[in-house]
Amino acid sequence: MSVVTRFAPSPTGYLHIGGARTALFNWLFARHHGGKFLLRIEDTDRARSTPAAIQAILDGMRWLGLDWDEPETYQSARAERHAEVAYKLLEQGRAYRCYASKEELEEMRQKARAEGRPIRYDGRWRDRDPAEAPADVTPVVRIKMPLEGETVIEDRVQGQVTVNNEQLDDMVLLRADGSPTYMLSVVVDDHDMGVTHVIRGDDHLTNAFRQYQLYRAMDWEPPVFAHIPLIHGPDGAKMSKRHGAVGLEAYREQGYLPEALRNYLLRLGWGHGDVEIISTEEAVRLFDLDGVGRSAARFDFDKLANFNGHYIREAEDSRLTEDVTQRLESRLGRSVTAEERGRLLRGMDGLKQRAKTLVELAENAEFYVARPQALTPKAAKQLDDDARGRLARLQVRLDGLDDWSETAIEEAVRRFAEDEDLKLGKVAQPLRAALTGSTVSPGIFEVMAVLGRTETLARLAAQAAPAEA
């Protein structure tokens, strides 16, 4: 049997981090087994689903590199088929019309809560004669759940999970307006789409019992269920706005690389021995449900940042330059010239060793594009009168340098330091401050080479003491 998995987000918010991981696991599982990965938008909540949210999901999936195999399905387009299934159940006597009003149901719940009883529909119309139906209530269709026995699910992650059938009430399949409920829709869609493995968040575990019974009522073979634990925020509570990034696009803006997020998300709740850094190709090869843990995981931005730094270091300079250029342009409010872009590209290798996010990378790269406006406090400290005098003398030396290669520059500066009987740091730090406006940067000789002779000398002149008398 070929594997078919699916990711079925509801477009009521945005694609959040938990959803992204669920999507990733489904994608990996399908790819690992050479099966299909499908995307289904559960937009049946007409009131809350928005086009913007659908777009955010699609964009997020693409950005994360999770490609789906067929055009995505929109659940709302399949309402007729869902209803058809419900009517069939009705014909077979496996479902019935319920005329209980909303007020009546609310009262039922209140009472149950007050008496400390389970909050469930009591099946009052299950065997009642439809002739008794009130004329002013349009009925809903409810499924007849088994009254006794138990429902057992062999969950691929949680193991054997059992519930007493008394716990399962007769859920609504079709609303009064004839539209299908989520419970009906998922089951019908998963069945019709040929989904073999339902991999989803833990929060659906109790739904699985109900859905399992629906499959049985239709005489369909239930899929394999795998309920993966939820992701919590650093404080142990459910991930929410308070925890910073909400939608996937926020992670993108904050400068995380998709491959880094993929790797990090993979390691949240899945393990394979001691390996931490796992390329996507490797992940496809190694991933299986056996490695999925059963307890909830907390999201740790520090570790994500660490992974991100790793992938930034591994990324192509041209790709990083492209991204950084865009970030700098919006930061500077002007376009980056070809020459400046060339500096970014040449300086990228040195730059990328020192950044954990693309935002940081762009910040650190800014001096290559724009002359430092204000010195950082520490940099200002480096440029005392002594240092400025030193720079002036160095400037003269550099001015006469024919070969502007990194090695030639280094040689010249080192010799200068020797001649002045100074440690290299005494020359390098003021130099760094003058050239970058900061005390932190890539290797200073590399910076000089990348900046070029003209620009370097110009920046030096701006900070050096006026020529000695």
Place this chain on the structure above:
RNA sequence: GUCCCCAUCGUCUAGAGGCCUAGGACUCCGCUCUUUCAAGGCGGCAACACGGGUUCGAAUCCCGUUGGGGACGCCA
């Protein structure tokens, strides 16, 4: 309240009865390299929630307690 699930360093995890004086990664702290900062290398702090069993032997199996999470909609 009822039901379901979970429980190893601060965090993510390895561990499927003896290999565990519990391993790795992130964080933090030293040292090292060094023109700064990173990265790297070396070292350090730090955990089997608790109580009962089962067994020659339990982090690993069973039961309970505690703690955490989730679900109880004509939302998905």
